[in-house]
Amino acid sequence: xxxxxxxxxxxxxxLAVAVIVRLVRRxxxxxxxxxxxxxxxxxxxxxASVPTLLDRVAxxxxxxxxxxxxxxxxxxxxLLLSMHFSYEMSRMEKRIRALAEELxxxxxxxxxxxxxxxxxEEDGPAGEHPGA
Amino acid sequence: MVRTAVIIPAYNEADTxxxxxxxxxxxxxxxDVVVIDDGSTDSTANAARAGGATCLRLPFNLGIxxxxxxGFRYAVEQGYDRAYQFDADGQHDAxxxxxxxxxxxxxxxxxxxxxxxxxxxxxGRSRGLAMGLLRRMVGQICGQRFTDTSSGFRAFRRPVLxxxxxxxxxxxxxxxxxxxxAVRRGFVxxxxxxxxxxxxxxxxxxRNLRLAYHFVRLLIVLLAGDPGRGQRRRTQS
Numbered sequence: 539x540x541x542x543x544x545x546x547x548x549x550x551x552x553l554a555v556a557v558i559v560r561l562v563r564r565x566x567x568x569x570x571x572x573x574x575x576x577x578x579x580x581x582x583x584x585x586a587s588v589p590t591l592l593d594r595v596a597x598x599x600x601x602x603x604x605x606x607x608x609x610x611x612x613x614x615x616x617l618l619l620s621m622h623f624s625y626e627m628s629r630m631e632k633r634i635r636a637l638a639e640e641l642x643x644x645x646x647x648x649x650x651x652x653x654x655x656x657x658x659e660e661d662g663p664a665g666e667h668p669g670a
Numbered sequence: 671m672v673r674t675a676v677i678i679p680a681y682n683e684a685d686t687x688x689x690x691x692x693x694x695x696x697x698x699x700x701x702d703v704v705v706i707d708d709g710s711t712d713s714t715a716n717a718a719r720a721g722g723a724t725c726l727r728l729p730f731n732l733g734i735x736x737x738x739x740x741g742f743r744y745a746v747e748q749g750y751d752r753a754y755q756f757d758a759d760g761q762h763d764a765x766x767x768x769x770x771x772x773x774x775x776x777x778x779x780x781x782x783x784x785x786x787x788x789x790x791x792x793x794g795r796s797r798g799l800a801m802g803l804l805r806r807m808v809g810q811i812c813g814q815r816f817t818d819t820s821s822g823f824r825a826f827r828r829p830v831l832x833x834x835x836x837x838x839x840x841x842x843x844x845x846x847x848x849x850x851x852a853v854r855r856g857f858v859x860x861x862x863x864x865x866x867x868x869x870x871x872x873x874x875x876x877r878n879l880r881l882a883y884h885f886v887r888l889l890i891v892l893l894a895g896d897p898g899r900g901q902r903r904r905t906q907s
Contacts (some may be wrong), residue, residue, distance in 0.1 A: 635840060639740045640726050642706070643747070647724040 544589055551586040564646040578615075674701045674771070677741030677822030679734050681708040684717040684760035689758055689809035697764035701714070704744055705758070706737040714758075734822075735844035743835040748906065754825035762823045766864040767823040770825045778857040779830045781849070782823035800885050804846055808891055812853040817860060819846045823864060830857055843884045847891060 558579040562572045585592055585608070596604040675695060680687060687705070690734065694703055701782045706716035709731035718725035726744060738755060745753040752774060756762050757847055766782060773780035801820065822845055826834065833855060837846040 635732060635736055638730065638732055639743060642728045642740055643744065644727045645727055647726065669702070 544586075547586045547589075551582045556584055672751045673749065674751040675741075675745040675748070676703040676756050677707055677738065677745065677753055677883065678703060678705045678723070678756050678758050678907070679716075679737035679741065680705050680710065680758035681734075681737075682710045682714060682716065683757040684710070684712040684759045685716045686719040687714060688721050690756070690758055690762075690764075691718070693725055693764040694756070694767075695722065697769050700737050701767075704741060706741050706744075707755070707788060708734070708737040714895075717856050718785075733842060733844075735838060735840035735842070735848075738808060738844070739834065739836075739838040739840060742826075742831050742838060746831050748833045749762050750831070752825060753831055754826050755822055757822055761866055763865055763867060764787070764867075765822070769864060770862055773860055774825055774827055775864040777860045778827045779852050780810060780825045781818065781821050781861045783816075783818035783821055783861045784864070784866050785817040797881070800834065800881065804885075804888070807889070808846060808850060811850055812859075814853065814859070816859075817851065818861065819849055821845070823866065833857075841884075841887070841891075842880075843888050846888060850892060854872070854873045886899055 558575045558586045561567050564575060567575065592608055596602075599607065601607050601635040676698070678687075679689070691703060694701065694719065703721075703723035704722045705714070705725045707715045707718065707725055707727040709728050715725045716726050726740060729821050731739075733769065741755075742753070751833065752771070754767065754770060756764075756767075762782070770780055770782050801818075804819050805816060819841065824845075828854060832850070837851060839851065841847070849859065
């Protein structure tokens with residue numbers, strides 16, 4: 539790895555870690571994602587600061603083009619993560635549906651559509667059957 | 671006396687709803703109509719109440735399956751003995767309701783079929799092809815022949831209502847899935863020929879590309895085995 543690439547990697551890593559730390563400090567992430575992203579940041583930092591580490595591990599695994607190892611790990615990680623998010627989203631959608639039903643039943647038959655409600659809906663991007 | 675609920679899912683159907691409610695009032699005045707306002711942005715809810723129906727308003731659009739499920743749940747909670755779905759866009763004919771309900775004498779669930787009726791309902795070519803394929807697949811899975819798997823003119827006895835109140839599929843083209851679910855659950859499902867109108871308002875809720883996507887999705891769901899089993903397990907946990 540040349541000095542330039544190393545510098546580039548280091549910069550990107552510092553940026554990524556900075557964003558992660560910022561998100562964590564503002565406490566906008568759930569605890570489990572905090573842990574997850576902090577780990578990711580740590581791994582990135584280690585890989586960037588010890589450039590030979592990746593090469594050595596790649597050699598150990600018999601991967602002759604070292605960046606492949608990084609890409610492999612990165613893609614695998616992202617794939618798992620997006621699968622996890624799909625699962626979470628499905629579960630959340632199910633709960634939101636149940637809540638919507640519950641709300642409609644609680645509102646009961648006597649509830650008149652308030653005007654501000656409808657105005658709000660017209661402002662929003664929602665409209666054509668998003669559920670389909 | 672047998673209490674009957676009419677479940678009408680409605681999404682922006684304020685124009686056609688009054689006519690539909692009036693027709694129901696004329697033909698079946700002793701049935702209780704509940705309109706599920708599926709997040710409409712027009713005055714559907716007001717039209718429903720003006721027409722003497724009960725109206726439940728969903729806070730946002732859930733799609734027809736979600737609206738129906740709420741309707742089933744409402745019917746169960748209010749202690750109805752049977753219920754039937756009815757379209758808000760004027761596709762269904764209130765004069766056919768008695769024929770549909772008569773089918774419940776020897777079945778748990780009755781589907782009003784557009785085919786085999788007097789009016790010779792016709793569909794477009796690709797749609798007809800898709801429906802034909804669905805029909806064959808459903809026939810294979812159910813071990814029973816259905817001529818109109820996607821008809822939304824259906825009546826249910828209470829046990830089916832209780833089942834659908836929690837298990838009704840909520841994805842688009844849910845009617846086919848629901849039919850298969852009911853048969854797999856061991857309910858007796860039969861068809862009754864009825865006359866239907868062309869939709870008096872709104873559009874057919876299917877554009878070709880979307881239809882194609884959902885058709886494929888449905889094939890996968892049907893082929894992947896019992897589409898409801900996984901859901902059922904998850905709801906229990």
